[in-house]
Amino acid sequence: MARIPDAFIDDLLARTDIVELINARVPLKRQGKEYASRCPFHDERSASFTVSPTKQFYHCFGCGAHGTAISFLMNYDRLEFLDAVDELAKRAGIEIPRETQQREARPDSAPMFEALDAAMRFFQRQLAASDKARDYLQRRGVDDAVRAQFAIGYAPDGFSSLKDALGKDDARRVAVLEKVGLLSKNDRGHSYDKFRDRVIFPIHDRRGRPIAFGGRVLDPEDSPKYLNSPETPLFHKGRELYGLWQVRQANQKIERLIVVEGYMDVVALFQFGVPQAVATLGTATTPDHAELLFRNAPDVYFCFDGDAAGRRAATRAMESVLPRMRDGRQAFFLFLPDGEDPDTIVRSEGATGLEARLAAATPLSTFFFDTLGEGISLSTLDGKARLAERAKPMLAQIPDGAFADLMRQHLAELTGLGQAAAARVQPPVRTARGGRAVPAPKRSLVRHAIALLLQKPGMAAALPPPYPFVALRQPGIELLTELIALGSVRPDISTGMLLAHFEAREEAPALQKLASQTLPGDEAIWQAELHDVITQLNRQVVQQRIDALLDLQRAGALDPAGKQELRDLLARVGGAPG
Numbered sequence: 001m002a003r004i005p006d007a008f009i010d011d012l013l014a015r016t017d018i019v020e021l022i023n024a025r026v027p028l029k030r031q032g033k034e035y036a037s038r039c040p041f042h043d044e045r046s047a048s049f050t051v052s053p054t055k056q057f058y059h060c061f062g063c064g065a066h067g068t069a070i071s072f073l074m075n076y077d078r079l080e081f082l083d084a085v086d087e088l089a090k091r092a093g094i095e096i097p098r099e100t101q102q103r104e105a106r107p108d109s110a111p112m113f114e115a116l117d118a119a120m121r122f123f124q125r126q127l128a129a130s131d132k133a134r135d136y137l138q139r140r141g142v143d144d145a146v147r148a149q150f151a152i153g154y155a156p157d158g159f160s161s162l163k164d165a166l167g168k169d170d171a172r173r174v175a176v177l178e179k180v181g182l183l184s185k186n187d188r189g190h191s192y193d194k195f196r197d198r199v200i201f202p203i204h205d206r207r208g209r210p211i212a213f214g215g216r217v218l219d220p221e222d223s224p225k226y227l228n229s230p231e232t233p234l235f236h237k238g239r240e241l242y243g244l245w246q247v248r249q250a251n252q253k254i255e256r257l258i259v260v261e262g263y264m265d266v267v268a269l270f271q272f273g274v275p276q277a278v279a280t281l282g283t284a285t286t287p288d289h290a291e292l293l294f295r296n297a298p299d300v301y302f303c304f305d306g307d308a309a310g311r312r313a314a315t316r317a318m319e320s321v322l323p324r325m326r327d328g329r330q331a332f333f334l335f336l337p338d339g340e341d342p343d344t345i346v347r348s349e350g351a352t353g354l355e356a357r358l359a360a361a362t363p364l365s366t367f368f369f370d371t372l373g374e375g376i377s378l379s380t381l382d383g384k385a386r387l388a389e390r391a392k393p394m395l396a397q398i399p400d401g402a403f404a405d406l407m408r409q410h411l412a413e414l415t416g417l418g419q420a421a422a423a424r425v426q427p428p429v430r431t432a433r434g435g436r437a438v439p440a441p442k443r444s445l446v447r448h449a450i451a452l453l454l455q456k457p458g459m460a461a462a463l464p465p466p467y468p469f470v471a472l473r474q475p476g477i478e479l480l481t482e483l484i485a486l487g488s489v490r491p492d493i494s495t496g497m498l499l500a501h502f503e504a505r506e507e508a509p510a511l512q513k514l515a516s517q518t519l520p521g522d523e524a525i526w527q528a529e530l531h532d533v534i535t536q537l538n539r540q541v542v543q544q545r546i547d548a549l550l551d552l553q554r555a556g557a558l559d560p561a562g563k564q565e566l567r568d569l570l571a572r573v574g575g576a577p578g
Contacts, residue, residue, distance in 0.1 A: 004085060006501065008097060009070070010490065012085065013497045015092040016069045019053045025076055034518075040076055040253075041065040042298065042328040050516075055455070055495030059516040063328055066512045068496040071503075078248060078296050080206055112234055115166065115176045116210045122165050123153025123200040123213075130154045133199055136218045140264065141347065146271050149246055150201060155215060157197035167191075181212065181229040195227065201263040203235070203281065204245035211235045214242065214263050214281070226262065228282050237281040239288040242266055244296065250275035256299040258342075258358070259285070259317070265303075265342040272346045274354060285317035290324050299330045301358055303342055306335035315371055318364060322394055325364070327401040332361035365407060368394075369414065384415040445540075446476040447514070449533045452526050453483045454515040457498045459527050460487025469537035472544060479507055542569055 019035055022028060028035035028051060039049035039060040048062040059066040065075065073084035082096075089096050127133050127147070133154035137147060146152075155162065163183060167174040174191055177183045183191040198215030205211045212229035229235055243266040247254060250270070258277045260266060269277035276297070280289060285302070293300045302317045304310035314333050321331050334357055336345060346354050362370075372390045377383040391411050398404040411417075453460060463484060470481050486498060495515050502508045519526065549566040552558040558566070 004082075005097065009085070009500060010493065010497050012088050012092060012094070013056060013068055013070070013494065013500065014492070015094070016056075016088050017053070018056050018058065018069045018072070018496065019051055021069050021088075021091075022051050022058060022072060022076075039063060039065065052495070055515060057494075057496030057499060057515065059512065061516070066516065067503075068500050070500070075295075078206070078254075083207060109234065111176050112180050112232075113209055113211075115173070115182070116180055116212075116234070118166055119162060119177075119182055119213070120151055120153065120200075120202045120210045122162060123155055123195075123202075124151060125153075126156050126161075127152065127154035127199075130156070132218065136199060140268075142267055142271060146267060149250075149270065150243075150267055151210070152267070153200040153202070155193065155195035155198045155200050159192040159196065162193045162195070163191060179232065180234065181232045194229075197222075198227065201242065201267075203229070203240060203242050205234075205240070206245065206248075208245050208249075211240070212237075212281075216263060226282065237283050238286040239292070240281060241278040241289060241292060242281055243270075243278040244292070246270065247276055247278060248296070254297040256301060257293050257297040258301045258303060259293065260303045260342045262341065262343070268343040268346050269354070272354075273351045274346065277342070284313060285320045287320045287323070290317075290320040294321070294324050294326075294329050298328055299332070301332045301334055301361055303334045303336065305341070306337060310335060311371075314367065318367060318371070319394070321364065322368075323397040323399070325403055326399045327403055329403075331364040332358070333364070333367045334358060334361040365410070368407070369410065373414075378414060384417065387411070388415045388417050444474070444476070445533050445537055446474055446480055449480055449530060449537070450476065450483060450511075451514045451517060451519065452530045452533070453480075453487060454495055454498070454511065455519055455526055456523050457483065457487040457493045457495060458491035459523070459530055460484040461491040462527060463488070463530070463534060467534075467538075468541045469534065471541050472537060474540075539573075542573060545569060546573070 019028065023035070026037050026040045026049075028037050029047070031047075031050075033052070033054065035051040035053070036047040037049050037051075038045075038047050039062055041049075041060065042063040042065075046062075049058065049060045049065075051058045057066065057068050058072060067075075069088060070081070070084045073079050073087055074081060077084070077087070079087065086096060127137075137152065142152070163174065163177065167177055167183075174183065178185070178191060182194055184194045185191055195213060195215040198217055201214040201216070202210040203212040203214060212232065212235035214229070215227045217223070217225055228237065231237065241259075242263055246266075247257065254276065256276050258269065258274065260269070260277055260279050262279060266277040266279050269275070278293075280286075300321070302314060304314050304317075314335070318331075318333075325331065336342070336357075342354070345357070349357075369387075369391075372394075373387055376387050378387065388411065395404065395407050395411065398407060460483065467481065467484065470477060483498070486501065487493060490497075499508070499511055499515060502511055521529075546566065546569050549558060549562055549569070552562060553566065
């Protein structure tokens with residue numbers, strides 16, 4: 001995938017007022033030099049979400065959410081990276097570099113999107129002309145508004161209706177229709193319509209473009225009941241959720257998502273006033289599905305049949321969500337009676353009945369231990385050991401946090417094992433001889449220099465080269481050098497823009513944490529502190545060289561030139577040779 005140039009991203013962020021952007025979505029109140037509100041990414045009572053106009057980035061001290069204007073749009077408006085950049089570019093009145101747009105979009109994607117959109121409109125026209133298909137939807141209680149909301153259509157009963165309408169004798173057009181899964185081929189190599197005599201449900205991507213279709217038979221005696229588009233360059237069923245585009249359009253803030261199995265389940269829930277339903281596309285819940293679900297909502301309800309197959313599907317869903325259960329996220333499992341599905345439940349019990357069932361859904365923690373404990377007797381030591389053996393590898397996948405701690409604690413309560421391991425390991429307290437406690441070490445000079453630069457990166461321009469401290473063998477020296485280089489070249493760069501350079505690197509979390517701190521003083525004080533810290537680091541280079549020469553002297557390997565260098569350095573720092 002093509003990468004948007006850093007210079008363009010820097011310019012885009014420099015043109016964006018992050019306070020104005022966020023305030024349009026989350027009302028902010030001024031607090032000193034910054035702005036604050038309740039965090040839009042987790043539930044809280046106090047305002048721990050701060051936005052800095054000088055640093056041009058946001059940070060939540062409660063859940064740790066942080067980033068630039070781009071990452072805010074990605075998380076709050078649920079946009080992909082390129083879409084967030086495009087949104088900011090439109091606001092700023094600038095265009096993404098044309099070569100980047102072309103590479104990102106892929107040269108062959110435009111004809112495919114055009115063909116899929118044309119097919120969707122063809123199916124909608126056919127629905128308007130088909131009494132049989134409209135009667136079917138009427139019997140299922142799908143009104144005109146919901147049909148339009150989901151762009152529902154109808155594929156006529158004919159082997160080449162779509163092909164004739166869109167492809168005609170154009171071989172190139174037919175090839176595109178085949179590529180996006182709208183045509184199939186018989187043994188003689190002749191193309192024909194894949195979808196015939198079916199109600200058609202377009203599947204949209206995160207930008208609202210049709211990328212695939214699902215078709216449902218009108219006659220329950222026909223099979224297969226559902227037919228989906230095959231995998232194509234634009235469509236990967238393990239990464240998409242039917243109805244997610246409609247959920248995003250219908251909800252300003254998505255509090256939950258309800259995962260069901262079929263297209264009609266999603267449509268029925270919307271029809272009855274539950275516009276938070278999505279469906280996996282004929283496949284088990286994948287890790288990509290889980291990531292997509294939690295990127296859009298903090299609470300996810302999985303709705304399955306109560307039979308053995310439904311339980312197996314729930315177990316696979318549980319395995320996919322466990323590694324994504326950061327604090328603030330919740331997952332629940334609702335098992336329906338035999339012969340029922342969300343469509344029939346909401347029609348017989350209404351939205352109120354479905355809501356009552358959702359309120360009684362099984363939490364992930366309960367389902368986890370019930371599933372792993374199936375067939376195990378916890379009254380025996382062997383049974384407890386078996387449960388621990390099954391659970392520990394899965395619990396190790398949960399991100400560190402309160403949920404992970406509580407799950408391990410519950411395992412310890414059930415088995416009597418690992419009580420000590422359930423608690424967080426605290427670093428040992430250092431003691432001097434005689435038992436006297438040694439105070440915690442002060443913040444390192446390197447760390448302090450980095451913290452200062454993150455307050456105002458442009459201060460690096462006032463640090464004249466050369467930089468002797470780069471020779472120090474200390475953690476963070478390379479990072480400090482890189483920050484100084486960035487700040488020197490771009491003295492106007494903001495904290496948020498600087499952090500964007502490190503977004504995908506392992507140093508990013510530590511930098512975000514340091515950047516979120518508010519240091520006392522103002523820019524003049526910070527500049528003086530930074531100059532003093534760099535001076536001290538430069539002095540440490542001299543001491544590092546003295547220590548190396550002394551080691552050689554003790555080993556009897558110091559030549560005359562080295563001895564003279566040692567004498568000069570000791571005289572420079574006011575010491576004497578040993």
